[in-house]
Amino acid sequence: MTTSVGDYLIERLRDWGIKHVFAYPGDGINGIVAAFGRAKDAPQFVQARHEEMAAFEATGYAKFTGDVGVCMATSGPGAIHLLNGLYDAKLDWVPVVAIVGQTARSAMGGSYQQEVDLQSLYKDVASDYLVEVNVASQLPNALDRAIRTALARRAPTALVIPSDLQEQPYSAPGHEFKQVPSSDAMYVRPVVDPQSDQIRRAADILNAGSRVAILIGQGARSAAAQVRELAELTGAGVAKALLGKDVLSDDLPYVTGSIGLLGTRPSYEMMRECDTLVIIGSNFPYSQFLPDFGQARAIQIDIDGAAIGMRYPTEVNIVADAESALRALLPLVEPKQDRSWREGIERGVARWWETLERQSMLSAKPVNPMRIAWELSERLPDNAIVTADSGSSTNWYARCLKFRDGMRGSLSGTLATMGPGVPYAIGAKFAHPDRPVIALVGDGAMQMNGMAELLTILRYRSEWSDPRLVVCVFHNNDLNQVTWELRAMGGSPKFVDSQSLPDVSYADIACTMGLNGVAVTDGDSVGAAWDQALSSDVPTVLDVHCDPEVPPIPPHATYEQIKDMVSAVLKGDPNGWHLVYQGAKTKAQELIPH
Structure with missing residues (x-):
């Protein structure tokens, strides 16, 4: 033929x-x-x-x-x-x-x-x-x-x-003029080694500093062990850009968690106070969450020379593979004898996790969305893969979810588009059919395209050796992230015609399609619902009805943001006083003595 x-x-x-x-x-x-x-x-x-x-x-x-x-x-x-x-x-x-x-x-x-x-x-x-x-x-x-x-x-x-x-017959290229043949189908990733003088300069900066902060992104994934060793030698804390959330375990006491608007207070405070910054495999764009210009001496390590030195005035830019660069750097780094900087970071991290737990367990109408992620953290299987969508639920993925070694997670980091949470999970199941996968999605993204892709899950589920695929819907009938942006960035009240979503039972839709569906309308039932979903032999939709007025408070609320929020309430936000109550109650947890 x-x-x-x-x-x-x-x-x-x-x-x-x-x-x-x-x-x-x-x-x-x-x-x-x-x-x-x-x-x-x-x-x-x-x-x-x-x-x-x-x-x-x-x-x-x-x-x-x-x-x-x-x-x-x-x-x-x-x-x-x-x-x-x-x-x-x-x-x-x-x-x-x-x-x-x-x-x-x-x-x-x-x-x-x-x-x-x-x-x-x-x-x-x-x-x-x-x-x-x-x-x-x-x-x-x-x-x-x-x-x-x-x-x-x-x-x-x-x-x-x-x-x-x-449909035409295939003919191979000839060894002749204006024909371009090819070779065997293979590709081996190169190892890009650093220059020795750059490594020496970086070591000098690290050895001179007394308050070292490390920021890692997805480019540090292959160098996780070396990042840990660098943090131990320098007494540094480690903040994680969103795409690097799964690079280091959140059980490490010096890991400050995410950084930026969706970040944590320990990450924010560490960047405000450090005198030395090391950026590894990250192109984190929000420079206002990095040290003030001139405050810290900075080093950046990235395999892509075009992406280096863009976000902060760095003294040393090492264009190399992160693992290779750190292996060369570590022998030249002198251990810090004064551990007061590290001890302060660890105290801040411990306080933060306590605060998050209290915030997550606060009552709401009907379920506190923070609790959804918090309860999942305690139940995540060791080899779980977590995908997240873009929306207010992303805040809780970024802040409340604890990753341990061996877990993976991702989302649309830079484009921040709505809709990839469920298809990412499907891609993850084809990549690793023997691992449990959890997708955290808002109801806006679910209505946009997630519901249709439940049929794709139904069609291919028998091909996955581990049947666990859980789609958790943050069901608040609101395009919630944009609602909060209207309030906090423009002082505008929620515009119901653009922000409210039609109500539908995602659990019922899942059951109608032949999947498992669990509706949750009470905060005390969230943990049991996760247990049920993660032990099911059928892909499951968790339909959690949660409060849209639990605020995604940034690690540092500016005067302008507070003024705009008050302005939105005074202009007649339809849920204004409830959001003030939830916001005050949530913020108060940061003030309770530890």
Whole structure:
């Protein structure tokens, strides 16, 4: 049988070890879909409910494996729908390859049905590598470069394949003029070593400092052991950017937790008082939460030279792999004999966890959302993967959820788009079918696309050896994060027409689909509900009715934020006095003696 271009594409994906392609069909990729059928679904065609979800699933898969994720869609609208998920990958530095169909070559330029200028559409999101394949012999090099570039640049890339070409016979490139062959399907990540003089300068700065703070991001994940050793030598505290939340265990007494608007008071105070700052594998953008300019001498370690020295005036910029750089640095670091800085950090961290527990256990109408994350922390399986969505629930993921060694977690860190929580969880289950996965999502994100993806969970659940996949919905009938932003940033009361959501039972929807659904309307039932969901042999939706007026108070509320909040209440916020009561009650927990 003659091998078609579609057949060869599938074969080459197998050569690369690609096991899953997250996709949605359409006639613009019929030639490839038919090839999947002839290949007995190896790699597996994982059918999402929407192309955007396919891109999110590929991004989640890539985040939790470190390998490339692959998504696929038809021409025109299918290719357009992939964009948001691909931008999520781009902004969080995730290797994803998008394969999209295109109008037949004979019809291009004729305003044909579903003809979209994909080169223009994708030139930003896939700026590292974007190519349209127009002859069969072009394919191996184009696909291989798309995969290698995605892995090397940690970025999305895209391959456009016209629909008629997919069904044409495949012919390999020749060893001749204007033919570009390719090599074996393989990629080995390089180890980028630091320069010795940079390491020496960094050690001098660390040895001269007395109050060292460390900020880590996802780029420090492979260097977790070295970060711990550096923290012990220098007596430093360690704050975590949101994408680096799972890098170090929150059980370590000097880990101050998240930083920024969604961060903790110990992280905020450490940055206010340190005299030395080390940034490792993070591009945390909010410089107002870093030390005042000129306050601290700073060192940054990052594998990407383009992302270094942007957020704080650093003295030493080490462009290298984090693990390699720290291995070279540690022998030159002198142990701090004065441990008063470290002891102060540890006292602050211990007080913070006590405060969070008291805040989480406060009564609310009907359930305090902080308690949802707090009760989960005490029950998280050792190898759990947690995905989070964008919204007010992200505050509780960032602050209240304790990660231990061996756990993983992620979310849309830089794009902060709504909707990836559930598809990330699906990608995580395909990446690690033997691990429990929990998605924490707001009801806005659930209505946007999470409910539809419950059908994807139902369809593929039998393929996962560990059946535990829990979708926890923070059910408050409000687009809550934006409501709080209206109040705290603009002094505007909640605008009901834009912010209120239609009420629906997510537990009932799950049960109707054939999954497990548990509704929770009482704070004292939250722990038992988590126990039930985490012991179920059927994927479960926890539908927790929670209070939208429990405030996501930042670690340091400015005068302007307080003034705007009061202004919103005085202007007639529909729940104004309840939110004042909940806010005062929550803030008061920070003032109770420990």
